[in-house]
Structures are given as C-alpha cells and as structure tokens.
Amino acid sequence: MATNPRRSILYMPGSNSRALEKARSLDADVLILDLEDAVAPSQKVYAREQVLAAVNAGGYGRRELVVRVNGFDTAWGRKDIEAFANAPISALCLPKVESAAEIHAVVQVLKQAGASPSLKLWAMAETPRGILAVSEIAGSHPLMDGIVLGTSDLAKDLRVPHTPQRLGMLTSLGMCVLAARAYGIDVFDGVHLNLDDEEGLRLACEQGVEMGFDGKTLIHPKQIAVTNQAFSPAEDTLIRAQKIRVAWQEAEADGKGVVLLDGRLVEALHVEEAVRVLAIAEQIATRDAQN
Ligand SMILES: CC(C)(COP(=O)(O)OP(=O)(O)OC[C@H]1O[C@@H](n2cnc3c(N)ncnc32)[C@H](O)[C@@H]1OP(=O)(O)O)[C@@H](O)C(=O)NCCC(=O)NCCSC(=O)C[C@H](O)C(=O)O
Numbered sequence: 466m467a468t469n470p471r472r473s474i475l476y477m478p479g480s481n482s483r484a485l486e487k488a489r490s491l492d493a494d495v496l497i498l499d500l501e502d503a504v505a506p507s508q509k510v511y512a513r514e515q516v517l518a519a520v521n522a523g524g525y526g527r528r529e530l531v532v533r534v535n536g537f538d539t540a541w542g543r544k545d546i547e548a549f550a551n552a553p554i555s556a557l558c559l560p561k562v563e564s565a566a567e568i569h570a571v572v573q574v575l576k577q578a579g580a581s582p583s584l585k586l587w588a589m590a591e592t593p594r595g596i597l598a599v600s601e602i603a604g605s606h607p608l609m610d611g612i613v614l615g616t617s618d619l620a621k622d623l624r625v626p627h628t629p630q631r632l633g634m635l636t637s638l639g640m641c642v643l644a645a646r647a648y649g650i651d652v653f654d655g656v657h658l659n660l661d662d663e664e665g666l667r668l669a670c671e672q673g674v675e676m677g678f679d680g681k682t683l684i685h686p687k688q689i690a691v692t693n694q695a696f697s698p699a700e701d702t703l704i705r706a707q708k709i710r711v712a713w714q715e716a717e718a719d720g721k722g723v724v725l726l727d728g729r730l731v732e733a734l735h736v737e738e739a740v741r742v743l744a745i746a747e748q749i750a751t752r753d754a755q756n
C-alpha cells in the first residue's frame with residue numbers, strides 16, 4: 466500500500482502541452498499523463514515524445530507521475546512501455562486489462578528493457594471481463610500497485626446510464642475495492658464527466674469514500690479541490706483517532722486489551738485504523754508543505 470496521499474488523480478492528454486505545463490502547479494496528488502484514449506491516432510508518437518520530454522524536464526514537485534500507455538495489443542503499446550521503462554515516473558497505467566497474463570506480458574517487456582525496479586503498474590478495470598478478473602489481476606505480480614476504474618468504458622459495455630447513484634456500476638465498483646484490499650494495493654474511482662456539476666462530483670466523491678476508494682480520477686483542474694477535501698480524513702475522525710491512540714496507550718500501560726472511550730468499545734483493530742488515519746493526515750500535511 467502506498468504511503469503518499471492519492472486522493473486526486475488528474476488525467477491530461479499527452480498531446481496537450483499547455484495541460485502538461487499547467488499540471489506543474491496544480492494541487493492534484495497524482496497526474497496521469499495519457500497516451501491512450503485522450504490522444505488521437507495521428508498524435509500518438511508526438512504525445513509519447515512530448516510526455517517523455519516533460520517528465521525528464523521535471524518540475525512536478527510532490528506530484529506523483531503516472532503514464533497511461535496504449536493497450537499492449539495496439540500499434541503503440543509496446544513502444545510506450547519501453548519508452549517509459551526507465552523514466553522518472555512512479556507507475557505505468559495499463560488500459561482495459563482483462564487478465565493476469567497481460568500483466569505478466571508487460572512485466573516481461575519491462576525486464577527486457579532493464580526497467581527501474583521502482584516502476585509500478587496500475588491496471589484499469591473498465592470492461593466486463595476485466596471486472597470479472599480483477600482479483601487475479603490485482604494479485605498477479607508484486608509490481609501491481611493500483612486498480613483504476615474506467616467507468617466511461619464500463620458504462621458503455623454494461624449498457625448502464627450514468628446516474629448520481631451509479632446503481633448499474635455498484636457491483637463492479639465493489640469488486641474492485643475488494644480485490645485491491647485483498648492484495649493490499651490502492652484503488653481509484655472513475656471520472657465524473659460533467660465539469661459544471663460540482664455538487665454531483667461531491668456526492669460521487671462521498672460515495673467513493675463510503676465504498677472504500679483511496680481517491681478519484683479527474684479530468685479537469687476544477688475538480689481537484691472538492692476531491693482532495695472528500696478523500697482527506699474528516700476533522701471529527703481525526704479527533705476520535707487521536708483519542709483512541711491516547712486511550713489505548715493508557716490501557717496498555719494498565720495491561721488491558723480493551724477500553725471504553727465515550728461509551729464505545731475500543732479494541733486493537735480500532736487502534737490499527739486510528740493509526741492509519743493519523744498517518745494519512747500526517748502525509749497530507751507533509752505534502753501540503755511541499756511545492
Ligand atoms: C475537457 C477538456 C478538454 C477541457 O479543456 P479546456 O477547454 O482547455 O478547459 P478550460 O479552458 O476550462 O481549462 C482551464 C485551464 O486548465 C487547463 N486544463 C484543462 N484541463 C486540464 C487537465 N486535464 N490537466 C491539466 N490542465 C488542464 C487548461 O489548459 C487551462 O489552462 P490555462 O490556459 O492556464 O487557463 C480538458 O479538461 C481535458 O482534456 N481533460 C482531460 C481529458 C482526458 O484526459 N481524458 C482521458 C482520460 S478520462 C478516461 O479515459 C477515463 C477512462 O478510461 C474511462 O473509460 O472511464
């Protein structure tokens with residue numbers, strides 16, 4: 466599991482030089498520099514070169530960099546992977562993954578390219594087959610570090626409408642969270658397509674938090690602030706976590722294995738969760754103090 470906050474994950478087309486520049490000053494935790502669906506076929510090679518130049522030039526500070534490559538079965542996929550095997554990024558994001566075998570094939574290419582051992586893999590879950598195989602994909606290899614929902618492709622394939630409640634997608638969303646938790650990796654919710662619907666985005670973020678997602682993928686800078694807030698621990702959660710930590714230290718000193726706090730039972734499992742929440746808050750504070 467990653468230790469850095471990954472609340473807001475902003476996509477940008479690799480062919481859009483203005484967006485690549487702008488991203489150096491945006492408050493997103495993660496940037497996905499996209500070579501896949503946001504880039505027209507005629508721009509694929511240009512986008513690859515431009516993204517490589519941008520990440521090598523640096524200036525992204527605390528922001529984690531991820532490159533979404535084209536599918537392995539396309540004319541560009543393999544070359545994309547080879548181009549970024551040793552680039553200063555944290556992960557490759559693989560679109561429309563449907564099996565563990567696809568992950569192993571990418572790992573082979575990375576080995577042949579002498580890839581940096583720190584380069585991780587994120588797999589997009591965005592087809593019915595990908596959702597049904599998400600558990601084997603999440604656990605397919607130690608390089609696996611994240612599952613990213615592709616709810617636009619998924620809605621199309623499932624033939625479900627985009628509604629505020631996302632009823633048609635709840636099963637898929639839940640399966641991805643389960644798979645990620647089973648294998649100790651992160652999981653990110655899909656994009657909110659209506660850029661003018663801040664209230665709808667906030668509700669979608671709250672639903673994502675409630676379902677167990679670590680963060681949400683975004684398509685525009687104006688979606689970042691709402692998302693960062695929604696995926697940060699709430700003030701009352703932090704106060705309770707601090708109280709749990711103190712109460713537990715006192716209980717341990719008294720040789721007790723359980724304690725009552727404000728009338729509610731606290732056991733070791735609650736302490737574990739409190740420590741996790743406090744660590745996330747600390748990471749967010751550290752991140753906010755950086756450029
Ligand atoms: C949707 C957009 C095309 C809108 O772009 P634009 O018209 O330029 O918007 P604005 O004028 O409001 O932009 C204001 C400034 O912000 C910069 N900007 C805009 N979007 C981004 C971005 N994503 N990253 C960084 N910077 C961005 C503009 O350059 C303006 O800057 P300035 O000149 O200084 O004022 C555009 O937002 C866009 O292209 N968004 C990303 C689309 C994308 O990447 N789509 C693919 C990923 S989503 C997907 O595939 C999901 C998945 O696979 C699935 O199946 O669900």
Ligand SMILES: [Mg+2]
Binds near residue numbers: 502591615617618
């Ligand atoms: Mg997609």
